[in-house]
Amino acid sequence: MAKAMGTILLFEDLGSINGYYNKFLRIKQIHINSNLDSHLKRFTCAHELGHSIYHPDANTPFLRDCTFMSTNRLEIEANTFAMYFLITNDDLVECQCDTTNQLARYFGYTKEMIELRLKGGPS
Incomplete structure (x- = not known):
């Protein structure tokens, strides 16, 4: 989807950072750490795609490092987007799980990520 939206995907060694x-x-x-396993690469891509859609002009590293403005809301929105993007309603029905732990x-x-998926949709 990122490519279809004209977003460039870059895979590179980012040390301890999953992506940005x-x-x-x-x-x-979207920059993704090339050292991540495929499952975490997919989540990171979906999370950063959420930022590109909901916060296209936000510079979260600048906001976090140079201001006292909380970036927590932005991260929650990106995580929620990622969970809805990665886990469809059909997926939830198919798995036949009874608890969030399952x-x-x-x-x-x-x-915590599953709970984001289960309570309201992305803004």
Whole structure:
């Protein structure tokens, strides 16, 4: 989907960072750590895609490092987008899980991420 939206995907060694989104010369870019396993690469891409859609002009590293403005809301929105993008309603029905812990194990995400998916949709 990122490519279809004209967003450039870059896979590179980012050390301890999973990924980040930026916009340079009006070109959206998603940077993903090439050292991540495929499951985490997919989540990171979906999370950063959420930033590119909901926060296209936000510079979250600048906001976090140079201001006292909380970026928590932006991260929650990107995580919520990622969970809705990666886990469809059909997926939820198909897995036949009864608890959030079971869903977390089934899909390979934390219980907190599953809870984001289960309570209201992305803004």
